[in-house]
Amino acid sequence: SLKFKVRSSEKNHELSTPNHQLCLIDTGSVPENFLQKIVGERPDVILLVDTINLGKPAGSVEIIKAENLKEESFSTHNASLKLTIAYLKKETGTDLFLLGLQPKNIGFGQKISPEVEESVKKIAKEIEEIVHH
Secondary structure (H helix, E strand, O other): OOOEEOOOOOOOEEEEEEEOOOOOOOOOOOOOHHHHHHHOOOOEEEEEEOOOOOOOOOOOOEEEHHHHHHHHOOOOOOOHHHHHHHHHHHHHOEEEEEEEEOOOOOOOOOOOOHHHHHHHHHHHHHHHHHHHH
C-alpha cells in the first residue's frame, strides 16, 4: 500500500492505495533529495504539488503544465522547484505538471494560512476519490 501525505499546520492527510501504478512521494521542503528516486520510478507523468505565486487569492489552486509556468511565478522560496522541474523534465522526458497553491504570504518560513489549509484538505480528498474510483 502506498501513502501520500499532505502536510498542513494541523495534521497530516494520508492516502493509501493498492494501485501500484501510482507512486506518491512526500519530498517535504527538499524535493532535490528525491530526484533519483523519482527518476528511478520511470514515471509516465509527474505531478508536483507546491505553493507558487499564481497572482490569485490565497488558497487558489491551478494545474499548470511545466513548460507553461511563468518566470514570475517563482520566488526565492521555490527557486529549487524551478531546478527540480528542469532536471526531471531532462532526465525523464515525461509530461510534468505542477499543482500550484497560492500562498497568503510568500515570504520564507511563513505559517500555512487558513485559506491554503482548506485547499490542502480539498486536494487530499479529491486525490483520494480519484484513486479509489
